[in-house]
Amino acid sequence: MKKIVLIVVVAVCSLQISFSQKINQTTLSKIKVKLLGAENLYEQGKYYETLEKIREIEAISEGMKSAKIQNLKVKAYLGWGLFQSSKDELDKLYEMNPDDAIIKDIASYESKIDEGIEEEKLAEIKKEEKRLKTEEAYKYFKYKECPRCDGYGTEEYYKKVKCTSKNYNLAHCDNGTWVFTNMYGTRRSTHEFCDGTGREEKEFERSCGNCKGTGKTLQYTGSYYFTSSEIENILRNNRSKIIEYLNK
Numbered sequence: 001m002k003k004i005v006l007i008v009v010v011a012v013c014s015l016q017i018s019f020s021q022k023i024n025q026t027t028l029s030k031i032k033v034k035l036l037g038a039e040n041l042y043e044q045g046k047y048y049e050t051l052e053k054i055r056e057i058e059a060i061s062e063g064m065k066s067a068k069i070q071n072l073k074v075k076a077y078l079g080w081g082l083f084q085s086s087k088d089e090l091d092k093l094y095e096m097n098p099d100d101a102i103i104k105d106i107a108s109y110e111s112k113i114d115e116g117i118e119e120e121k122l123a124e125i126k127k128e129e130k131r132l133k134t135e136e137a138y139k140y141f142k143y144k145e146c147p148r149c150d151g152y153g154t155e156e157y158y159k160k161v162k163c164t165s166k167n168y169n170l171a172h173c174d175n176g177t178w179v180f181t182n183m184y185g186t187r188r189s190t191h192e193f194c195d196g197t198g199r200e201e202k203e204f205e206r207s208c209g210n211c212k213g214t215g216k217t218l219q220y221t222g223s224y225y226f227t228s229s230e231i232e233n234i235l236r237n238n239r240s241k242i243i244e245y246l247n248k
C-alpha cells in the first residue's frame, strides 16, 4: 500500500499523471528517463526525434495520460511546423486538467499554433491560385523577339583556330613562330599576337540556339507572376496547346 501511495505522489509531482492510472515503479522510471531524453531533444530543436521518443513513452505507458508529456508533444509538433497536429494534441492536453505551470507554458506558445494554421491556409489559397493561373497560362503566350539574338536569328561564337596571321609575302605565323623574310635573310621570333601558340580565337556566326534561327520565341505575356523556370515548365508541358490556341 505504501508503495502505491509513493508511486502516485511521485507521478503527480513529476509527470502530472492523472489519478485514475496505475503504473508500476519500473515502468515509471523508464518513462522518466525517456522523458528527460525527449526534453533534451526538444531543447536541441530535434522535434521529429522528440516525437519519436514520446512515441516510445506512449508504447510502454499502457494508456497512461501525462499532461507534462502531452505538453511536450504539442510543442514538438509546433516546433516541427505541423500546426494542425499541434492543435489537435493541445485539445487533448486541455482535457487532462493541466497544472498552472503547464497552463503558463501553453499561454506562451498557443497563439503561434493559430498563426501557423492561418499561414498554412493562406499558403494553400496561394497554391490553388497558382494552380489555376498555371492552367490558363497557355492563353497568354505570344511569339516575340528572341531575347538571346535580339530577333536576328543568329549568334556569334568564338573558337580557337590555326593562327593565319601574315604580312603580305614578307612574314607569316608558322605554328606560333613569326617568320620574317627580306632580301637580307630570314628572322624568326615568337609571334606575339598568338603568344607563340599558333592558335587564335576567331569569331563565327551560327543560327541562334534559342529560337533555332527564327528570331522569335514563345513568351508569356500574362500579368500573373511566374518565375522563369515556371514559365519554362508551362511552355514545355503545353507547347502544342499554346500553338493551337495561337492559330485559332
Ligand SMILES: [Zn+2]
Pocket (backbone or CB within 6 Å): 163, 164, 165, 173, 174, 175, 176, 177, 191, 193, 194, 195, 196, 197, 198, 199
Ligand atoms: Zn600566330
Ligand SMILES: [Zn+2]
Pocket (backbone or CB within 6 Å): 146, 147, 148, 149, 150, 151, 152, 153, 154, 208, 209, 210, 211, 212, 213, 214, 215, 216
Ligand atoms: Zn534567337
